[in-house]
Amino acid sequence: MSSRIEILNDGGFRSDGRRQYELREMTFDMAEQAGADGSASVAHGLTQVRVSVFGPREAKMRSQTIHDRANINVEVGIAPFSTGDRRKRSKGDKRILEFASTIKSTFEPVIQTALYPRSQIDIFVHVLQQDGGVLQACINATTLALANAGVPLLDFVCAVTGGVHAAAPMLDLTTLEENDLPHVTVAVMPRTGRVTLVSMETRLHVDRFEEILRLAGQAGGVIHKEMRAVVRERTKGLVDAMGAGVRTSDFAEDAMVADS
Amino acid sequence: MQITFTSFPSQSGLRSAYASATKHATEDDEDAYMDVEPFDDFESDSSRLTCPGETLTSAQSFMRGHGTYVDNDDVISSVAGTVERVNKLITVRALRTRYNPEVGDLVIGRITEVQPRRWKVDANSRQDAVLMLSSVNLPGGVQRRKLESDELQMRNFFEEGDLLVAEVQAFFSDGAMSLHTRSLKYGKLRNGQLVTVPPILVRRLKSHFFSLPSGVDLILGLNGYIWVSKHVKESEREGEEGFDAEAVYSNRNDDIDDATRTAIARVTNIIRILAAHSVPLTDVVLLEAYEWAVEQDADVKGLLQEDVSDALVAAVTSG
CATH class of the missing domain: 2.40.50.140 (Nucleic acid-binding proteins)
Structure with missing residues (x-):
């Protein structure tokens, strides 16, 4: 144990200098990506994810249409350079497919798909850098991208990872911590406090589970505040830009016709 | 217990870093966003902005339009955009969305x-x-x-x-x-x-x-x-x-x-x-x-x- 990095030292600090309940720096960027209906990139510390949303639009494959609601299609690409050990994953990789279906099932109850029968909503997730909490970053980025695309959502979905180190709960784990600790990713809808996803790939003691779940719910609220501030800022920016140049003229046609 | 986040690595004391990070939402902003009073002063502030999941008003006295849904007697926004009201009908208009057709367009x-x-x-x-x-x-x-x-x-x-x-x-x-x-x-x-x-x-x-x-x-x-x-x-x-x-x-x-x-x-x-x-x-x-x-x-x-x-x-x- 002595040769390894301490997860939580005696002073109560983690290996990157954070406290137990401290989240990493978050950046949310909703700048438009040309061609996509909505896009967002999100960074939690060194983890960086970009999501583009297309649709609701006509389903490319007729077999995928659902007659009374929209079909959600999630595709995940993990950049080979995103991890420490460079590894190329094929698109049909089982882990990636499972990851995509996790995101899909997280958003299925949140997107109001019934408003768009026979359409398709495409969500393309690109993981650019991985340092723990990839799923949480993907879910937060997808929420912002969907909001950016004007897709009706019941609420934001805010995800965060929680772990336990020797009975001490922690939030927003890095890769280093994720490798050593039992952890769980929780996605909440902050208005109602409903949980749309609990994903756990390690074994966690049942006595610790409730505490972490509750803590992650609270952390979701903190992240929600940030995300909402970003969405508001962008909405305000667009409204201001549009308000600046509204002018029409009834004489337009007379003025414009230039006969040759 | 307080859930916080700061720049990485944290510079100086958690509370102070949190409070001084001006680009992040602070507690005061939170109160400002939480104004869920009814829509009586609607006209005065014509371009009210909203986000998904934000409560707009009570469903008892208003009807829900596009971009909203009703949950527990509240009208709640489902898109980010501007709130518009025509008499008792509340709609939210998203700023970036696909084309919504109307006859004659x-x-x-x-x-x-x-x-x-x-x-x-x-x-x-x-x-x-x-x-x-x-x-x-x-x-x-x-x-x-x-x-x-x-x-x-x-x-x-x-x-x-x-x-x-x-x-x-x-x-x-x-x-x-x-x-x-x-x-x-x-x-x-x-x-x-x-x-x-x-x-x-x-x-x-x-x-x-x-x-x-x-x-x-x-x-x-x-x-x-x-x-x-x-x-x-x-x-x-x-x-x-x-x-x-x-x-x-x-x-x-x-x-x-x-x-x-x-x-x-x-x-x-x-x-x-x-x-x-x-x-x-x-x-x-x-x-x-x-x-x-x-x-x-x-x-x-x-x-x-x-x-x-x-x-x-x-x-x-x-x-």
């Missing part, structure tokens, strides 16, 4: 599929639009009957990839729109270039067809597709004697001289710049922007440079 679309007696048209909407063979004008006059042979040669009229201008005629039960081109103004497009902008930037105008000086015609589709093309002379318009009925479904461009090509490229670049700055596109704005570009004598590519495009937007929006 002028749209520009692209054929994606040829099916029995109908074409499928991509019109930037939630589903592809339908253009029935019975809702197009076939060469040979308005009164011409559709024959079985017409069904067999539908690709002679419209083929996959062809662009057309049409009007929304009706809706199907699943919300898909049906188009028609039964007017001489509508039909296949050629001699020009397509530009795509967010649909919200194209407002309903008296006319969506207009010409700029220097021989450029513009069609502003309400779905955010804009067609910029070579000017059609008055004498060659539909119904005039110079009108060539055979050319209606032609796939060949006319000869376009270099000056016109440059003008078309300039107009498309102007539209792209205005769209990137979220300036609503109207005839007046476009004409002004075009005149500004000609006055400045900026070359077509130079317009896209950031300082030039900023100056263009400033010139157009200030006037």
Whole structure:
């Protein structure tokens, strides 16, 4: 144990200098990506994810249409350079497919798909850098991208990872911590406090589970505040830009016709 | 216990770092967002902004419109945008969304599929639009009957990839729109270039067809597709004697001289710049922007440079 990095030292600090309940720096960027209906990139510390949303639009494959609601299609690409050990994953990789279906099932109850029968909503997730909490970053980025695309959502979905180190709960784990600790990713809808996803790939003691779940719910609220501030800022920016140049003229046609 | 986050690595004490991080939301902001009082002062603040999951008002006294849903007697927003109220109806208008068609709208679309007696048209909407063979004008006059042979040669009229201008005629039960081109103004497009902008930037105008000086015609589709093309002379318009009925479904461009090509490229670049700055596109704005570009004598590519495009937007929006 002595040769390894301490997860939580005696002073109560983690290996990157954070406290137990401290989240990493978050950046949310909703700048438009040309061609996509909505896009967002999100960074939690060194983890960086970009999501583009297309649709609701006509389903490319007729077999995928659902007659009374929209079909959600999630595709995940993990950049080979995103991890420490460079590894190329094929698109049909089982882990990636499972990851995509996790995101899909997280958003299925949140997107109001019934408003768009026979359409398709495409969500393309690109993981650019991985340092723990990839799923949480993907879910937060997808929420912002969907909001950016004007897709009706019941609420934001805010995800965060929680772990336990020797009975001490922690939030927003890095890769280093994720490798050593039992952890769980929780996605909440902050208005109602409903949980749309609990994903756990390690074994966690049942006595610790409730505490972490509750803590992650609270952390979701903190992240929600940030995300909402970003969405508001962008909405305000667009409204201001549009308000600046509204002018029409009834004489337009007379003025414009230039006969040759 | 307090959940916090700071820059990485944290600089100096958790609480102080949290409080001093001005770019992050603070506790005060939180209170400001949480104002969920009823809508009595609505008129005073006409562009109220909202986010998904934000409670707007009570469902007891208001009706929910587009962009909202009802949960536990509250009207809650489901999109990010501006709140609009008409009497007791609350709607939220999203700022970036796909085109929501209405009957009578002028749209520009692209054929994606040829099916029995109908074409499928991509019109930037939630589903592809339908253009029935019975809702197009076939060469040979308005009164011409559709024959079985017409069904067999539908690709002679419209083929996959062809662009057309049409009007929304009706809706199907699943919300898909049906188009028609039964007017001489509508039909296949050629001699020009397509530009795509967010649909919200194209407002309903008296006319969506207009010409700029220097021989450029513009069609502003309400779905955010804009067609910029070579000017059609008055004498060659539909119904005039110079009108060539055979050319209606032609796939060949006319000869376009270099000056016109440059003008078309300039107009498309102007539209792209205005769209990137979220300036609503109207005839007046476009004409002004075009005149500004000609006055400045900026070359077509130079317009896209950031300082030039900023100056263009400033010139157009200030006037």
